Structure formats: C-alpha cells, structure tokens
Amino acid sequence: MSALAERLIAALGPEAVHTDPEDLAVYSFDAYSEDRLPSAAVVPKDVREVTQVVRIAAECGEPIVARGSGTGLCGGAVPTQGGIVVSFARLNKILEIDTRNRRAKVQPGLINLDLSRATARDGLFYAPDPSSQKVSSLGGNIATNAGGPHCLSYGTTTNHVIGLEFVDHRGEVVTVHQDDPGYDLGSVLVGSEGTLGIVTSIDVRLMRLPEAVRVYVATFGDVESASEAVSQIIGAGIVPIALEIMDKVITGAVEAAFKAGYPEDAGAVLLIEIAGLADDMDASEAAIAKIARAGGALSWRTARSQAERDLLWAARKGAAGAIGRLAPNYYIQDCVVPRTKLPMVMHRVDEIARDHRLTVGNVFHAGDGNLHPLLLFDRSIPRDIQAVIDAGSQILETCIDYGGTISGEHGIGYEKRESMALLFSADDLATMGRVRDVLDPARLFNPDKIFPSSAMCNEVRATN
Amino acid sequence: MSALAERLIAALGPEAVHTDPEDLAVYSFDAYSEDRLPSAAVVPKDVREVTQVVRIAAECGEPIVARGSGTGLCGGAVPTQGGIVVSFARLNKILEIDTRNRRAKVQPGLINLDLSRATARDGLFYAPDPSSQKVSSLGGNIATNAGGPHCLSYGTTTNHVIGLEFVDHRGEVVTVHQDDPGYDLGSVLVGSEGTLGIVTSIDVRLMRLPEAVRVYVATFGDVESASEAVSQIIGAGIVPIALEIMDKVITGAVEAAFKAGYPEDAGAVLLIEIAGLADDMDASEAAIAKIARAGGALSWRTARSQAERDLLWAARKGAAGAIGRLAPNYYIQDCVVPRTKLPMVMHRVDEIARDHRLTVGNVFHAGDGNLHPLLLFDRSIPRDIQAVIDAGSQILETCIDYGGTISGEHGIGYEKRESMALLFSADDLATMGRVRDVLDPARLFNPDKIFPSSAMCNEVRATN
Numbered sequence: 019m020s021a022l023a024e025r026l027i028a029a030l031g032p033e034a035v036h037t038d039p040e041d042l043a044v045y046s047f048d049a050y051s052e053d054r055l056p057s058a059a060v061v062p063k064d065v066r067e068v069t070q071v072v073r074i075a076a077e078c079g080e081p082i083v084a085r086g087s088g089t090g091l092c093g094g095a096v097p098t099q100g101g102i103v104v105s106f107a108r109l110n111k112i113l114e115i116d117t118r119n120r121r122a123k124v125q126p127g128l129i130n131l132d133l134s135r136a137t138a139r140d141g142l143f144y145a146p147d148p149s150s151q152k153v154s155s156l157g158g159n160i161a162t163n164a165g166g167p168h169c170l171s172y173g174t175t176t177n178h179v180i181g182l183e184f185v186d187h188r189g190e191v192v193t194v195h196q197d198d199p200g201y202d203l204g205s206v207l208v209g210s211e212g213t214l215g216i217v218t219s220i221d222v223r224l225m226r227l228p229e230a231v232r233v234y235v236a237t238f239g240d241v242e243s244a245s246e247a248v249s250q251i252i253g254a255g256i257v258p259i260a261l262e263i264m265d266k267v268i269t270g271a272v273e274a275a276f277k278a279g280y281p282e283d284a285g286a287v288l289l290i291e292i293a294g295l296a297d298d299m300d301a302s303e304a305a306i307a308k309i310a311r312a313g314g315a316l317s318w319r320t321a322r323s324q325a326e327r328d329l330l331w332a333a334r335k336g337a338a339g340a341i342g343r344l345a346p347n348y349y350i351q352d353c354v355v356p357r358t359k360l361p362m363v364m365h366r367v368d369e370i371a372r373d374h375r376l377t378v379g380n381v382f383h384a385g386d387g388n389l390h391p392l393l394l395f396d397r398s399i400p401r402d403i404q405a406v407i408d409a410g411s412q413i414l415e416t417c418i419d420y421g422g423t424i425s426g427e428h429g430i431g432y433e434k435r436e437s438m439a440l441l442f443s444a445d446d447l448a449t450m451g452r453v454r455d456v457l458d459p460a461r462l463f464n465p466d467k468i469f470p471s472s473a474m475c476n477e478v479r480a481t482n
Numbered sequence: 483m484s485a486l487a488e489r490l491i492a493a494l495g496p497e498a499v500h501t502d503p504e505d506l507a508v509y510s511f512d513a514y515s516e517d518r519l520p521s522a523a524v525v526p527k528d529v530r531e532v533t534q535v536v537r538i539a540a541e542c543g544e545p546i547v548a549r550g551s552g553t554g555l556c557g558g559a560v561p562t563q564g565g566i567v568v569s570f571a572r573l574n575k576i577l578e579i580d581t582r583n584r585r586a587k588v589q590p591g592l593i594n595l596d597l598s599r600a601t602a603r604d605g606l607f608y609a610p611d612p613s614s615q616k617v618s619s620l621g622g623n624i625a626t627n628a629g630g631p632h633c634l635s636y637g638t639t640t641n642h643v644i645g646l647e648f649v650d651h652r653g654e655v656v657t658v659h660q661d662d663p664g665y666d667l668g669s670v671l672v673g674s675e676g677t678l679g680i681v682t683s684i685d686v687r688l689m690r691l692p693e694a695v696r697v698y699v700a701t702f703g704d705v706e707s708a709s710e711a712v713s714q715i716i717g718a719g720i721v722p723i724a725l726e727i728m729d730k731v732i733t734g735a736v737e738a739a740f741k742a743g744y745p746e747d748a749g750a751v752l753l754i755e756i757a758g759l760a761d762d763m764d765a766s767e768a769a770i771a772k773i774a775r776a777g778g779a780l781s782w783r784t785a786r787s788q789a790e791r792d793l794l795w796a797a798r799k800g801a802a803g804a805i806g807r808l809a810p811n812y813y814i815q816d817c818v819v820p821r822t823k824l825p826m827v828m829h830r831v832d833e834i835a836r837d838h839r840l841t842v843g844n845v846f847h848a849g850d851g852n853l854h855p856l857l858l859f860d861r862s863i864p865r866d867i868q869a870v871i872d873a874g875s876q877i878l879e880t881c882i883d884y885g886g887t888i889s890g891e892h893g894i895g896y897e898k899r900e901s902m903a904l905l906f907s908a909d910d911l912a913t914m915g916r917v918r919d920v921l922d923p924a925r926l927f928n929p930d931k932i933f934p935s936s937a938m939c940n941e942v943r944a945t946n
Contacts (some may be wrong), residue, residue, distance in 0.1 A: 118717040118822055141719060197818055198888045200932060205669035226719045251926045255583040255605060255690045297761045354661055358582050425663045438664060450665045452920040456913065468664060
C-alpha cells in the first residue's frame with residue numbers, strides 16, 4: 019500500500035478510502051474520459067475529514083479533484099494528473115431550512131432536486147434546475163455555476179448562493195457570505211470548477227412556489243422563427259419562467275422515449291412556462307399567444323393538468339438521454355449569444371452541420387440565448403470524429419463572433435480549456451491565474467481545468 | 483509646477499487638471515474628512531485619458547483615488563495619502579440603451595436617477611435606488627455595492643451589473659462580463675471601493691416598470707413591533723418591493739422638512755410599497771394589511787395618487803438631510819442583521835443610545851435587516867464625540883453578535899476599516915489582500931480603504 023493510501027486510511031478509516039483500480043475506475047470520468055485513474059478516492063463524512071485530506075494531499079504533493087455526481091460534460095471532474103478524488107457521497111445532507119428567512123444550509127453532495135422536494139411542504143423551492151437535477155449535486159452545480167430552463171426568470175446558481183464554507187489549500191475552513199463587506203470571494207468560487215478550494219457547506223436562497231403555473235407548447239416552421247418569437251416575447255416585456263426550443267430531430271427522439279405529446283412534424287417546438295398569481299395567468303397567456311401567432315406559430319396547446327405539465331418537462335429534461343436512440347454517440351455544445359442574435363446563429367449552426375455532413379439536433383434555453391446543438395456521430399468512424407471536432411469549434415467561434423461566449427452552464431473543464439484563448443487575452447488569463455495562485459498557490463485543486471495549457475505556462479513564467 | 487502636474491497637463495490638457503489648493507479642497511472629502519489634499523485632481527473625458535492618468539500615477543508612485551459624486555459616508559473617496567483624484571464628472575454619458583435585451587451601457591459618472599429617467603419612456607428602469615440617487619453616480623454605487631429601499635425585492639447593485647470595463651494598474655483596459663466563463667472578477671470589483679481598478683464603462687440590467695404600484699403608511703407603537711410586522715409579512719411569502727421603517731425622531735424631522743403626511747405621534751412608521759400587475763394589488767394589499775393589524779398597527783393609510791406616493795418617497799429618501807434640523811451633527815451607522823433578529827437588535831440600539839445619553843433616530847431598510855441608526859450630537863462637545871464613537875462601536879458589535887455584518891450599503895471606506903477585524907480573521911484579511919495584490923500590486927488604487935491598517939502590515943510581511 020502506498021504511503022498516501024496509508025495516511026488517508028489512518029485519517030478517514032479504511033471504508034472511506036478506495037485504492038483498488040476497479041474501485042477507482044468509477045472516479046475517473048464524467049461524460050468526458052481521459053483514461054487516467056486517481057491514486058485514491060476518498061468519501062469523507064464531515065468537514066474535518068476534508069481538511070485532513072487536503073493537508074495530506076498538500077504534504078504529499080498530490081492533486082485533489084472534488085467530485086459531485088459526475089454528470090459533467092466537459093471533464094471537470096476527471097483526475098487528469100491522478101491524485102485524490104474527493105467524493106461528496108456522504109456529505110449530502112440538508113443541514114437547516116430557515117423558512118422565515120427563506121434560506122437553507124446544505125452539504126455539497128445533496129442532489130439538486132432533493133432540496134426542492136424537502137422545502138415544497140413549506141411552499142418553497144430552490145430555483146436553479148439543470149436538466150440533470152435529479153442526479154446532479156449542488157456542489158457540482160456551484161462548480162459550473164449551473165443554469166437550467168427556469169434560470170431565464172430566476173437567474174443561475176450564482177444568484178442563489180448567499181454563502182459558502184470551503185476548505186482552502188492549507189486545509190483551513192473558510193466561510194464567506196455575500197452580505198459581508200470586503201471582496202466578494204464567494205462569487206469567485208461559484209463557477210471556479212473546483213480550482214480554488216473544496217466547498218463543504220452552502221447557504222442558498224429559497225424561493226416561494228408560485229400560486230399558479232401554466233405550460234404551453236407552440237410549434238413553428240423552423241428554429242429561426244421560434245427564436246424570433248422568443249425575442250419578441252421578451253422584448254414585449256413578458257418574462258415567462260421558461261422558454262425552451264427543441265427542433266424536429268430532438269422532438270422525434272423525445273417523443274420516441276417519453277410520448278409526451280410534442281408534435282413531431284413541426285420544424286421547431288417552443289415550450290413556454292409562465293407562473294405567478296392565478297389572476298394574472300389569462301392576461302399573460304393571451305399576450306404570449308398573440309405574439310406567437312404573429313410570429314408564425316403553426317399550433318398552440320395548453321397543458322391541462324399537473325401530470326401533463328410534468329410529462330412535458332420530464333421529456334424536455336430527458337432530451338439528452340433520448341438522443342441515444344438516434345446515433346451511437348453525440349456531442350453537446352454549450353454556448354451563449356445575445357437573445358436577439360439567436361435566429362442568425364441558429365441558421366449558421368445549421369449551415370455548419372451541413373458543411374460537415376453531420377446531423378444536428380437543437381434543444382436549448384432560448385430565453386437565455388443558451389444554445390445546445392447536439393452533433394450526432396459514430397465514434398467508430400474517424401471522419402465523424404474529426405467532423406464533430408471541427409463543427410464544434412466553428413459553432414463556438416460563431417457564438418464569439420456574435421458577441422457570445424463559449425459556455426452557458428456546463429463549464430469549461432478539461433475539454434474546452436484551449437478555447438478560453440478565443441475569448442480572453444493572455445493578460446486576462448494570467449490575471450485569473452494569479453487569482454488562483456492566491457487561493458491555491460500549489461495548484462493542487464483540480465489542475466488542467468478551465469485555463470489553456472499555454473496560459474498556465476505563461477503564468478508560471480510570469481510569477482517566477 | 484510639479485513634474486506630476488506637468489505630465490498630467492501634457493496628457494489631458496490644462497482645463498482637465500487641477501492643482502491649486504482651493505480647487506483641490508473640493509476633492510478632499512466626502513461625508514468623512516481627513517484634511518489631506520490630493521496633489522492633483524483630474525477630470526478625464528474618455529477611457530484613453532484614464533489609462534494615461536493611471537500610467538503617469540504608476541510611474542510617479544502616486545496613489546489614485548476615483549471619485550464619483552462624493553456622497554459617500556465612510557471616507558471611501560478621501561485621498562488619505564494625497565496623490566491623484568480622478569473625477570468622473572465628464573464621463574457621465576449613457577452610451578447605449580438596448581431595449582429588447584433590457585440592458586444599458588453607461589459611464590461611471592452618470593447620476594443613478596438619470597438612467598431610470600432616460601429609460602422610463604421605454605417602460606424600463608434601473609432598480610438599485612440609494613436614497614442619494616438624485617446625486618450619487620453609478621461608479622460610486624458600484625464601489626460600495628449600493629442598495630436602496632427597493633433592493634428588498636430587486637437586489638443590490640451587484641445583481642444588476644452584468645459587465646464592466648476598467649483600467650487596471652498597468653493602465654490597460656480590461657473588460658469582464660458575467661456570462662464569461664473563468665473566474666467572475668467583475669463581482670469582485672463590485673463593492674471593492676476603488677481598490678482594484680478604475681471602472682470606465684458599466685453594462686447594467688434594466689427592469690420593466692411595474693404595471694401598478696401602491697404605497698401604504700402603517701403606524702406602530704414602537705420600532706420593535708413594526709420590525710416584527712416586517713418579519714411576519716416576509717415570512718408569509720409576500721415580498722413588497724420596499725419595507726421601510728422610521729421612528730418618531732426621524733418622522734418628526736422629516737415632517738418638518740417635507741410635510742408628507744407621516745403621522746408624527748406614532749412610535750414607528752412603516753412605509754410599504756407593492757408593485758406588479760393591477761389585478762393583483764387588492765389581494766396583496768389585503769394580505770399585508772391583515773398582518774399589520776394582527777401585529778398591532780395603529781393606523782393604515784393608502785397613498786391615493788402618484789403625487790402622494792412621490793412625496794412620501796421624497797420625504798423618506800430625504801430623511802438624512804432633514805435630520806440636520808435636530809442637532810448640529812449626526813452620525814449614521816450602517817449595519818445588517820438577519821431580518822428576524824430586528825426586534826431584539828432595535829431594542830438593544832435603544833438601550834445603547836440611552837446608556838450614552840444620546841438621542842438616536844432610526845430610519846432603515848427593515849425588509850433587508852439593514853439598520854441605519856442616526857446618533858445626534860454636537861461636534862463642539864467632546865463628551866458627545868466620544869459617546870457617539872463608543873455607541874457606534876457597540877451597535878456594530880451588537881449586529882455582529884446577532885449574526886449580522888458591519889455595512890449594508892455604505893461601504894467600509896476609511897472610517898470602518900479597523901472594524902473589519904471584528905468580522906474577519908487575520909487570515910481572511912490576508913487572503914483578500916493577496917487578491918488585491920493580483921489586481922493592484924503596487925497598491926496605488928485607493929490606499930488605506932476597507933482593510934485594517936494592521937492587516938495590511940501583516941499582509942506586506944506575508945508577501946515579502
């Protein structure tokens with residue numbers, strides 16, 4: 019047994035430390051795989067054990083990769099340099115629900131949806147709802163600043179985290195709160211993909227469940243006209259709580275899997291949800307329906323029951339899974355453009371896919387301008403792989419050209435880190451690197467993530 | 483003429499550079515004075531000139547203090563070490579209003595209220611509304627992460643800034659946007675009180691003006707029962723857009739100045755504003771009125787016209803000015819406690835004032851738990867000055883004891899910097915200091931602000 023394993027076992031006990039390759043394999047990948055096992059995986063039960071793991075890692079010079087549910091798409095939880103993977107499987111409790119102040123304190127391994135389930139009896143919910151919310155953890159959501167269909171109205175994770183406890187590079191426990199004066203370091207941890215510390219407790223804002231909810235499905239001839247309708251709805255001063263588009267490719271797969279009743283013959287489906295006071299619903303519905311009709315909507319359907327609404331949402335959130343029916347492999351791109359640029363960009367995505375002879379499916383948070391083109395391919399065909407890589411890059415570049423950015427909610431991780439150089443200058447990246455050096459001078463927290471390899475080399479030179 | 487002045491004049495022209503002591507005096511203070519003049523004050527007309535000023539300052543080793551309208555209370559804009567004060571008097575334009583995406587790009591010298599005035603014709607407004615909004619600048623609002631009565635519903639400045647352009651310590655122009663991946667450095671600049679760079683352009687979110695607004699005035703026997711009613715209203719799931727309390731001392735002064743119709747005989751006045759769709763107003767009003775009555779409200783009045791609502795708000799926002807009628811001097815404390823702790827803390831504030839034989843007036847954002855006790859005194863009486871200092875400290879300590887913090891919206895500046903040690907450990911402060919070193923290694927941006935003098939000494943030792 020290695021000295022590292024011995025020390026970890028002495029600190030956490032043998033049942034909390036994995037070192038067998040078969041056990042370690044499950045900690046080696048998310049949707050992205052690098053075929054590198056960690057030296058050890060640990061499952062601490064409290065913050066004290068996390069501090070011990072960080073101290074042992076620092077003393078042994080081993081990198082630490084924090085891991086929630088492993089549902090990431092970009093290799094954010096992949097141990098590219100080996101080291102220790104810290105799992106939050108046992109730090110998954112709700113510590114406190116403060117109904118009057120509408121706040122909760124939770125552990126990072128808590129599954130996103132479990133918080134809304136636990137607070138529903140008090141009429142409250144946790145707003146950020148990534149499609150993965152049935153399985154993804156709040157710690158992972160914080161790492162990527164996760165969004166979700168309803169972030170159109172409620173904002174992303176960073177708008178709902180009000181305080182954090184984390185273990186820093188020395189193994190010390192630090193707490194930050196957004197009401198505190200001084201620099202807002204909590205906001206830097208949200209979206210930092212595990213590169214600055216290990217979050218051990220999270221204070222979140224809860225929201226009141228709306229009195230009334232309605233869900234509509236409108237169809238359009240193509241994605242461009244559905245996107246234009248989205249822009250018109252928001253431009254008219256109406257903010258539905260969700261505005262989601264699926265194209266024909268996605269709708270077909272979703273219907274085969276869920277039979278939710280989405281029209282399969284339409285070029286694009288627009289899923290609309292509004293919420294608020296019961297008395298407002300008719301007026302909001304009328305205003306949106308009018309804009310949809312004026313924008314060329316071919317059909318309009320109102321979900322008639324909670325069961326129908328739930329099924330429409332389950333199907334929408336299950337879209338990525340359903341796509342498995344269409345091709346052996348798919349690649350989801352995640353990027354953002356200003357909402358008003360969606361029609362042009364969606365047209366260009368279609369052209370790029372055609373240029374590379376790829377089938378593309380589009381399912382996305384239209385209200386946020388957050389695209390998710392899915393490129394279908396077969397990993398066994400080398401031409402396909404290259405075509406997907408090239409098309410994915412061109413889509414990213416298109417988004418940047420239209421004033422957008424290279425990740426909406428999935429993060430940068432390992433996969434997209436070289437693309438950061440498309441968006442940031444070497445100086446900008448060096449500045450972020452120096453911020454990292456403040457909080458993680460030895461760069462043991464999740465190395466090889468977010469920043470281009472070149473930026474890190476430059477950065478090392480700059481500080482020496 | 484000094485070499486510094488010569489270089490500044492060569493870069494900006496003589497009309498944009500002040501060096502005469504009489505001219506410099508106006509750049510030497512905000513509500514707090516340190517009796518130290520800057521070496522020069524400059525009024526750049528564009529970002530290029532700001533970059534030149536920063537480069538000249540860096541080469542001459544002169545500190546730089548950015549100054550908006552100088553309405554701060556804590557010495558945030560005071561040039562404690564001399565150096566160059568940069569005024570934004572000419573960088574005060576609205577650069578772009580993007581109605582469809584509900585965004586605006588503005589310069590930092592723009593007066594807060596001017597933005598809402600300019601966007602009102604499009605049915606939009608800028609939400610953070612400090613009581614100083616008729617005179618304070620957006621750049622200053624960003625420095626302190628300003629709040630305001632309506633931040634209860636809309637959030638503080640940091641929730642409305644989506645991107646920044648700033649000049650960094652090298653004199654380079656840097657842009658940051660909240661949609662960008664990587665570390666969220668823009669959030670660190672908001673609330674950093676000018677210590678990290680000079681903001682030259684601001685992208686803000688605009689909000690849609692509500693269809694209907696109602697304003698109510700309820701009276702209570704004392705501040706504690708009014709505070710308890712506030713807690714009950716929010717605990718019941720109702721979020722008015724403002725919940726403001728004034729005690730009898732403040733109401734008397736306000737009525738003498740504004741004659742807005744606040745009842746002067748009540749122990750406490752609760753100003754309530756609700757907004758939304760016209761159809762909802764009756765139901766919300768009934769729910770709030772019921773809670774107020776159950777909580778011991780002595781009277782309830784509905785403002786009947788826009789003019790009446792405007793007058794009530796003008797009087798509330800003018801409270802700090804009206805207090806000048808009661809005593810030669812006053813000191814405003816600014817601190818925060820969890821909303822549910824307000825009744826206990828307000829009781830304790832009253833005790834502290836009595837212990838020190840001081841008159842205290844309370845006017846505050848009750849919904850946010852943001853206290854503003856005003857301690858009345860006479861600067862010519864030494865006992866008074868010491869009593870105010872002691873009482874102010876005890877109020878801060880009380881807020882910390884109840885789980886609160888030492889600034890709600892006015893910032894730390896020069897005045898409260900030593901109190902930061904009550905809230906943060908030496909390690910926490912050293913970490914913030916190292917973040918500062920990343921963005922301002924020479925510490926020329928607004929020295930002596932936010933951080934205790936001791937922390938900065940420790941910090942210098944730690945990095946050497």
